Amino acid sequence: MRTSRWPFVPRMVGFVGISTAMIMILVAAGSPTPLLPIYEHEWGFPSWMLTLAFGVYAIALLVAILVIGSLSDHVGRRPLMIGALALELIAMGMFVEAHSIGGLIAARIVQGIATGAASSTLSASVVELAPERHKKTGALMAGLAPLAGLGIGSLFAGIIAQTVANAAPVIWTVLIVVMALATVFAIFTPETSTRKKGALRSLIPSVSLPKQVRRLFFSTLPGTIGAFMTMALFLGLLPALLAGLFAVTSPIVGALAAFVMFGVGTLVSAATLGAKPHRLRILGAASMTVGAILFIAAIGAHALPLVWTAAVFGGAGLGANFSGTTRGLVPEVKPHERAALFSTIYLVAYLSMGVSAIIAGAFVAAIGATTMALLFGAVLGIFALIGIITTAGHLRASRA
Template identity: 40%
Template structure:
């Protein structure tokens, strides 16, 4: 039997909703996908209290999501360039519904970890397709807005997920069921909207070999991509700190055990990232990244001092400043690299960016979790924050060198 399926370049089925409506629905659903990713963070503290598992299991639950997401990005990250955005996103959202139902019925940490893996797979499968689709669905006069929304949706969703779930934990003894039943319904609506939306990618012949793990960085984008690697490392290590380590730090260092406090604390960084990314999105990409990496370094220094001194105000303030750096630098880096790819390369390039991002999100937090047993939580958390400062400084220097090289080229022309 042939390994290729006859998926041709014929025009896709006529859409039943307009491009403008599809653009709004895609951006909202993408943010909700990450809202669901942030939702379990405040609940992990509740699960630990109810089920009595050790603290290192929290790191396993965190790592399970990142692992599933990375596997999906590697295997199907660029698949929507061949099959189309609509079928990949629709299928991924249905898998996300399955994950929500697993969370809803979980009666032990094993089920939660399994649900996190499934959720990671769904998020990884949808992320690069959504990033490309939102830009492509945006009206011609709003392409910059499309790129901005694609870059801000993950941070906005993660922050809102943690905040709203934290509030649910504080207000109801059935927070888990309320949160995940609601999210399952939203994902179903999102899947229906995706199925009815216009297709923006030209379908090509599909080969099973296209599922071999790979990332795709076009030659035209390689210089910008490589210069942004330390930027992504710093930004997503920051996210890993707040979603992977800070919930534990709040209890062990600050003696704060409230689910709402955990949600609010986790919310501050991505909320600041979203607002800053939107307000500073008018800057050219290079300037945005330079401003962002400087803010990351300053904010992470404040976070370090807050942890060392057990000063909650410093922790929150540092998270807000570093969050400004996250939103400004990550959105700037995406706006700088995505336009360098052709439409048929865009999902593959988005996949490459998010592979770097989620390696930075998951791997350092996993290593930190392993080191806690040997060195203690406080030294590991401080060392983690210092590593963010160093990565941000390297990212700033890499971007500064590219800015200087571009200026020199312009003067020579």
């Protein structure tokens, strides 16, 4: 906990700073999206490796969540924050030095581990550093940060890639400076959690979910899967689809589509602070269903404008659903259970994102990009529809 001998920043300053750090972790995660087609052109690797480079990040993140997702509940938030941000700094350096697809994949793996270590810890810290009367705002920030960060990261990298000849070193050097500052800031951020026994045991991969939220959590699963498949679509698959199906090679196009999707999601999350969580999840799942249908229509009709429309509806659904999920679950658990809760949420989320992207990439060679895209949109829409049903069913059961 806080000591008088170390010059910690005030808790409100810590809340703002760690919220910013959490966003920047996701900015870095979104930055490779417009760069992947450039790497493919320069290094000459097959297109399915684009989705592999995207998917390994999510799988590495998942492994980190499984192993150290609950560690901060035992050793405190601050040591994990410092370590995760320092590891992210190392990953940015690896991106600068990457000159082959192997180096890029290695950097993505390290980045995934760093992001996984940061996800539950920073999310819990943001909630705990928030002023007592604004705990819901802290939970909202935990839900907004992934959306805002990934969207900003994609747009940031896309603009630089469009305007600078050798864009990749510029992007990663900027992020090196940002991560260095974030690491230093974390050193001066006050601790928000008391230590407890069981740190070594917590490293054994497991999924821990507080008993009082299990039924609610399972009702949110289909919507969460659909939401993060939407993320996989616009971050991992769309760059390859734009080049292969629409003959679009400009990096800013895919970056803008991702930014629109995440930007709309962020706005919806922020604008619906007063809405009931279950209504947000239902509306979010419905919007994702519409987005999936529009995406299928875009591929079938070869109509690029429909991709943008799908991004709007998909983003709105993603923002509403994920915000409704976090805002519904976080108030129901005790402070020392928050990191474990966020770990479980992110476990489902990033498993959905990484596995769906890798499977889709593997199927391109066998069935073609068009068929793969149509099937991906159909599966996404099915999960979103199931999300409506499970949320409505849980609501009826809780009122009975």
